[in-house]
Amino acid sequence: MTASLPELDLEAREALAELLLSVADDEFVIGFWDSEWTGIAPMLEEDVATSSIAQDEIGHAKALYELLAELTDDDPDRIAYGRDAPAFRHAALINHARGDWAFSVARRYLYETADRTRLAALAESSHEPLALLAGKMRREETYHLLHADAWRRRLAEAPGGTRSRFADALRRLWPDAQEVFAPLPREEILVREGMLPQSMDELHGAWQAEVRPVLEPLTGPLPEATPSAGGRERRTADFAWLHGEFTKVAGAEVGALW
Amino acid sequence: MSERVWEVFRQEDEGDPMVHAGNVNAADEELAMHYAREFYGRRGESHRLWIVARDAITELDDPDLLKPPFDRSHKKPGGYIIKHKLEAAKARAVAEASE
Numbered sequence: 001m002t003a004s005l006p007e008l009d010l011e012a013r014e015a016l017a018e019l020l021l022s023v024a025d026d027e028f029v030i031g032f033w034d035s036e037w038t039g040i041a042p043m044l045e046e047d048v049a050t051s052s053i054a055q056d057e058i059g060h061a062k063a064l065y066e067l068l069a070e071l072t073d074d075d076p077d078r079i080a081y082g083r084d085a086p087a088f089r090h091a092a093l094i095n096h097a098r099g100d101w102a103f104s105v106a107r108r109y110l111y112e113t114a115d116r117t118r119l120a121a122l123a124e125s126s127h128e129p130l131a132l133l134a135g136k137m138r139r140e141e142t143y144h145l146l147h148a149d150a151w152r153r154r155l156a157e158a159p160g161g162t163r164s165r166f167a168d169a170l171r172r173l174w175p176d177a178q179e180v181f182a183p184l185p186r187e188e189i190l191v192r193e194g195m196l197p198q199s200m201d202e203l204h205g206a207w208q209a210e211v212r213p214v215l216e217p218l219t220g221p222l223p224e225a226t227p228s229a230g231g232r233e234r235r236t237a238d239f240a241w242l243h244g245e246f247t248k249v250a251g252a253e254v255g256a257l258w
Numbered sequence: 259m260s261e262r263v264w265e266v267f268r269q270e271d272e273g274d275p276m277v278h279a280g281n282v283n284a285a286d287e288e289l290a291m292h293y294a295r296e297f298y299g300r301r302g303e304s305h306r307l308w309i310v311a312r313d314a315i316t317e318l319d320d321p322d323l324l325k326p327p328f329d330r331s332h333k334k335p336g337g338y339i340i341k342h343k344l345e346a347a348k349a350r351a352v353a354e355a356s357e
Contacts, residue, residue, distance in 0.1 A: 143292075
């Protein structure tokens with residue numbers, strides 16, 4: 001069954017808007033964090049690759065903000081650049097500054113695996129525009145995950161300090177990584193209507209079953225960790241700084257046309 | 259990680275020749291593939307890439323083998339004028355098709 005826009009009641013629309021905003025903000029903010037590597041990545045080729053992937057993520061965010069704007073009769077640019085920092089709904093995983101290369105790779109690996117699990121579900125969404133967009137995003141995210149995984153294996157197998165630094169980053173980010181699957185407001189409506197075919201709790205279980213066996217040989221046993229209700233509402237000083245950076249130009253002359 | 263140079267060839271569309279695009283530095287084949295994709299394919303401009311380690315390429319640049327000092331003009335096909343034969347063949351094909 002396809003739930004097209006006019007058939008959605010107000011409550012369902014609001015629930016869908018929260019879902020779209022959560023995915024869009026994840027992609028938007030991680031894209032900006034990773035763009036902080038432009039010019040200073042470990043080597044020129046990696047600089048181009050990381051910057052290009054960061055740009056892809058912002059491209060995905062743009063498409064999602066456009067869907068959201070259509071749903072809420074808003075302007076995608078306003079949603080992206082016109083909100084205050086506390087209004088963002090990205091997962092706590094994406095609150096941290098980029099850190100060193102090991103930290104950025106650890107975050108990207110955790111995020112890309114979680115994003116793949118989530119996109120696989122969204123590609124089956126009863127909300128057709130979202131299912132189509134998720135299908136398109138999956139094709140590009142396949143490459144992103146390959147790239148993140150190539151770096152994960154290299155850092156995990158690297159001698160001495162590199163390996164332990166990478167393991168430390170994974171352990172530090174592990175609790176916040178769960179929050180990609182933080183329960184959404186009115187999630188029960190999304191699941192009931194098939195807009196989110198599996199609950200965040202189910203998706204979280206599938207993701208953990210996949211990444212634990214990959215990470216634990218390196219990190220040792222990772223603690224029991226579950227998503228929390230406020231996992232998409234905590235904001236940090238790191239993020240406040242980044243928000244100031246990415247809204248600076250748009251804020252310089254509000255309403256300017258480019 | 260020690261870096262190697264990888265030469266990249268690209269094909270614009272199926273059936274087109276593979277053309278040398280440039281090269282990338284990468285520690286291994288897997289990263290070379292990612293970097294080649296970013297440098298020569300991220301704008302959708304390539305149908306296919308070939309990525310070859312430069313040290314796997316056999317190079318021949320010996321002038322004694324490639325530019326021998328004697329006149330080679332008899333090895334070039336320039337002496338055969340086929341323009342008129344081609345025109346006649348085309349005319350024949352058109353005539354046959356309209357029969």
